[in-house]
Amino acid sequence: EAGVAQSPRYKIIEKRQSVAFWCNPISGHATLYWYQQILGQGPKLLIQFQNNGVVDDSQLPKDRFSAERLKGVDSTLKIQPAKLEDSAVYLCASRMEDGPYEQYFGPGTRLTVT
Amino acid sequence: AQKVTQAQTEISVVEKEDVTLDCVYETRDTTYYLFWYKQPPSGELVFLIRRNSFDEQNEISGRYSWNFQKSTSSFNFTITASQVVDSAVYFCALSVRRSGGSNYKLTFGKGTLLTVNP
Numbered sequence: 001e002a003g004v005a006q007s008p009r010y011k012i013i014e015k016r017q018s019v020a021f022w023c024n025p026i027s028g029h030a031t032l033y034w035y036q037q038i039l040g041q042g043p044k045l046l047i048q049f050q051n052n053g054v055v056d057d058s059q060l061p062k063d064r065f066s067a068e069r070l071k072g073v074d075s076t077l078k079i080q081p082a083k084l085e086d087s088a089v090y091l092c093a094s095r096m097e098d099g100p101y102e103q104y105f106g107p108g109t110r111l112t113v114t
Numbered sequence: 115a116q117k118v119t120q121a122q123t124e125i126s127v128v129e130k131e132d133v134t135l136d137c138v139y140e141t142r143d144t145t146y147y148l149f150w151y152k153q154p155p156s157g158e159l160v161f162l163i164r165r166n167s168f169d170e171q172n173e174i175s176g177r178y179s180w181n182f183q184k185s186t187s188s189f190n191f192t193i194t195a196s197q198v199v200d201s202a203v204y205f206c207a208l209s210v211r212r213s214g215g216s217n218y219k220l221t222f223g224k225g226t227l228l229t230v231n232p
Contacts, residue, residue, distance in 0.1 A: 016193060056217065105151075107158045
């Protein structure tokens with residue numbers, strides 16, 4: 001079974017530029033998560049989707065971050081405009097359905113904002 | 115609010131030593147789930163174990179063992195006879211049902227960087 005796919009793996013941009021990350025969850029997984037992991041910290045949830053609906057986006061900086069999951073499969077996370085403090089690893093995770101069980105993580109996208 | 119504390123930022127051991135990673139959690143929920151994840155240099159978080167709040171039985175899986183104690187709100191992880199391949203960042207995490215909802219939220223600790231030297 002293929003795991004969670006993410007691209008790109010690395011991205012370097014200048015502040016005020018825009019960037020987009022892509023995630024393809026495990027086939028059949030209805031729940032999809034985007035996390036931000038700043039160096040030296042644990043992952044922090046940005047947004048959770050159940051199929052193509054948003055379950056929780058309370059920690060998503062909506063003035064600059066946006067995410068969508070059209071058709072309930074792939075998802076895109078966008079930052080526009082980027083700030084220096086957005087430098088982090090962005091992790092995508094998925095699971096079959098929402099619940100207290102383990103999530104399956106992708107390799108992440110490492111973003112550097114200069 | 116939920117909180118997970120991993121007081122050990124970094125641990126360095128020599129191969130074959132035993133090492134314990136500490137995890138202390140805070141929650142007012144009576145039903146909750148605890149996890150350990152491993153994050154190797156490749157970046158992907160790998161699930162290791164899940165325990166629910168009603169099951170305090172300790173678990174052993176090969177060289178890995180977990181000690182869950184509700185009385186001290188701790189869920190510690192021990193690696194016996196450590197190996198170089200165990201070098202990674204290890205995260206403890208807590209999952210509880212969101213207030214007023216049926217969904218669950220996962221809260222991570224800051225992680226412990228384990229380095230196993232040959």
